[in-house]
Amino acid sequence: MRCEMNLSLCMIVKNEELLLPQCLNSVKNVVNEMVVLDTGSSDRTPEIAKGLGAKVYHFPWCNDFSAARNESLKYVQGEWVLVLDADEVLIPEIVPQIQQVIKSDRHILINLVRQEVGASQSPYSLVSRLFRNHPDVRFSRPYHAMVDDHVQALLRIESQWQVGYLPDVAMLHYGYQPGAIASRDKLNKARTTMEGFLATHPNEPYVCSKLGGLYLDLGEVNQAIELLQRGLTANTLDVSVLYELHYHLGNAYIQLPDINQAVLHYQTAIQQPVLPILKLDAYNNLGNLLKAAGDLTNARKAYETALQIDPNFTTGYYNLGMTLRAMGFFEDAIALYRKAIEINPNYAEAYQNLGVVMLQIGNVAESIAAFRNAIALHQQHNPEEAQRLLNDPLLSELLANN
Template sequence: MNLSLCMIVKNEAATLPKCLSSVVNVVDEMVVLDTGSSDRTPHIAREFGAKVYDFVWCNDFSIARNTALKYVTGDWVLVLDADETLTPGIVPHLKNAAASEEYLLVNLVRQEVGAEQSPYSLVSRLFRHHPDIRFERPYHALVDDSVSAILQKEPQWQIGYLQGVAILHAGYQKSAIAQNNKYAKAQATMEGFLATHPHDPYVCSKLGALYVETGKIDQGMELLKRGISACEEEYEILYELHYHLGIAYSRLKNYQQAITHYETAIKLPIYPILKLGAYNNLGSLLKASGDLNGAKKAYETALKIDPKFATGHYNLGMICKTLNLFTEAIACYQKAIKLKPNYAEAYQNLGVVQLKVGNVQASITAFKNAILLHEQGNPEEAMRLRQGLREMGLV
């Protein structure tokens, strides 16, 4: 079994080395299609041993990805973007799946690094080098439709997925989105596709979510509802449609409708880790509506799914603090800080609870750490917190 990495890139000199370093000893071949870089991207790819090909960009990701596929010679294909890395722990499982006889495609769990909303997704990035597999859709290009068509004709194949995070993605952090003008590019491309595919559930989900994120809430909700009407048993897409409607109704302060959509999303039969965002957002809404026990249960469920979810530990700490469960709150904040050492808000609230239970020195230490971290990103809060400590006679 030979495994080929297949990528399309443009001006990725800053991120490409980390990406290729994560796979250079895993794959047997690296195919990189450069779509017009003006930096050292092609040179970096060649330094790692990649075969680099040039492509004139045509504003269609699927055409570019299908062109890259033509150069692949391996039995299996792994698709990554330059702002993604493969996790070392998934490699043995990935190779075992590719060595099996039954799989046509294996879905991988991708984690959005630093994300607080919907931190996990399931992506179709590992598949057999089958002549009929191709990417479709000009943005968020997928092979899923072609795989479904193959399965109807060749029912001996199966679709599988690997448990555990396989891909780390840094591209949806706010700085990366702003720097690369991602929202504007995505909107233009998806609107073009929607014009000829007005009821495609996937594009309704992605473009609807983008509209909500950029403040076009009415347009976004119309698309998301249209997607639900058109979506049948594509449960991962249906989850995203309900999830983003929950966000939209929250923005409109229609909390009961938001709760209904999150609860609907949670009930869908999909991989549990994908539900993390819905559980977390549901907890926040239940807390805001005064249902503290319901919120506590939602956060606890999220943490059962992913014990490494730092935001979940912090949110559970806030609930425990409100319920005067101070020992539990301290433990939650400490877990959040262990997982995310630069978590200023967790240090700050840890300081508050330590003070409530009489641990003055521990409280001062937590507050000082919060101030140091706030000074880097929120100097006004650092100043306010420092002034509050002076007024309490703690410094």
């Protein structure tokens, strides 16, 4: 049954025939219309969109995401706009909250929590993807297109409006899955676009944060640090941007390495008044640094805080297990490894370290079973580690005799 809400889906796409059906199917019974702007597909993307009930329009790509997104807004009929990309899906459980919040007469923008599936860093982000269809709310910035700039300008003129957020995860983003991660060529194209924006906005903190993070991805650590530090000099800083600047600086100083500076920036990031779920990886990275430095007590606190924020944070269970094992709490470590495996049955490292601690307490049978599982999983995804385990003299003898 179609939900009774005046809500339009608005998308820009290009060559997304594989991902688009999953995206549109996640919202087709939630919105009143689906507007899809194709920017030059050479595959069946437009036909698939039409087949799923979308209104399809066309726009020549001009290397500017905001220009394309603003073109798509011209065709929107609903009072509210939901923006998705083809590699995203809306979570069904969030729909009642969306239904409720857009009944408000005060909100101009609702920020949504997005889960970054498969991301090695920052598993959650806050994105401005649900907003009122207002003539003064449009996208800006050629690469990281967003409506935030126009919303802030509107708030200074029309003070009746408010910006809100939904605290629960609203969408899943699959752009970090194997095979979907941006190629270096794509990263360099993003770099060119953002550097062009930076040339005319040299101290703009948001682009300093995003481009600084991109420099880190490209291995240009010193250039990243210079830009991230520049972002911190802005007169006014949104707390979410301030969090990102310090978080990226923590990542950068790890690579130098300057562990004291990395710890300082993670701690400063954690102090920012942003949604706790956005701080998850800062807590985890801080825990990793403290554990490596031998400060197991505070590492434990960091991991436990991360798990309080997200009880399904698999890496947190694994890292806390490693910490408690180092502290001599073997039974607790075993329970944590098992919890990590329960959430992610393909967690080879958790099986591997479960095997180690089982051997430490003398449970040879369960140790062997855990090691066999670890080797089998490593053979699929990390054959070098699988071979290293098979070549280990003590382990190979243990496996051969049992």
